Amino acid sequence: MEKIANKKNGIDVDQLLGTINAVKSDPEVADFRFKAKTEWLEGGHCRTTFLPFYGAKEEDSSRTNPIIMEGDEPPILLGENRGANAVEAVLHALGSCLSVGFIYNAAARNIEVESLSFDLQGDLDLHAFLGLSEKSRPGYEKIRVKYNVKANAPKKEIEELCAYVQKTSPVLDMLRNPMKVDVEMA
Known part of the structure; x- marks a missing residue:
């Protein structure tokens, strides 16, 4: 018989509690290093790509597509509103x-x-x-x-x-x- 997920607010509560218990039993599981690379494009416009991160004692490979955030300024601050x-x-x-x-x-x-x-x-x-x-x-x-x-x-x-x-x-x-x-x- 397949186990039904214990979901609340879109969160798998059993998985959440499992993560908490994993950290309790091995504190190194909680050590994460997040990485990003920001490149200037022109004017106030830049682009940040969030790179694979290290967590739970290994490099994470779950992101098959890069996560990208655009940054710019509003016109009053000499930008073109191409991002926050x-x-x-x-x-x-x-x-x-x-x-x-x-x-x-x-x-x-x-x-x-x-x-x-x-x-x-x-x-x-x-x-x-x-x-x-x-x-x-x-x-x-x-x-x-x-x-x-x-x-x-x-x-x-x-x-x-x-x-x-x-x-x-x-x-x-x-x-x-x-x-x-x-x-x-x-």
Whole structure:
């Protein structure tokens, strides 16, 4: 007899729990290295190709087609809107990470999510980017996130889930805490 998948919110809960147990039994399974190559095309336009990554103690070969993200600037910043600009891509990364964390953890808690969305805004002062002032930072000064969720759980349980997701989100952690970034000529 074929086993029926235990799916919740589009997530195979048994596979999710299996992954958690695999990491518990062998911590090296949790070590991942993601890779990307960004090439400048013209003006503010660039293209990033996400390369195969290392994870679960091996090189991943599941991507048969490359994943590509275009980057550009809006016309007011001398671009042609051929893609999200880099700071917009940060909002995408944060929203995507929070969404995945929310849905996966809701599934693990047997919460059925009917709809979920994140509204994100980031405040940026161009003075530092343009080299006009050192009083502001070149990156976001503040990011605001509001989430809307419709689920079969009480508000308190959703709030606890959201707090847990914030605590475990890799992208939110990178934005809230400094990390080492090495930049060097190849």
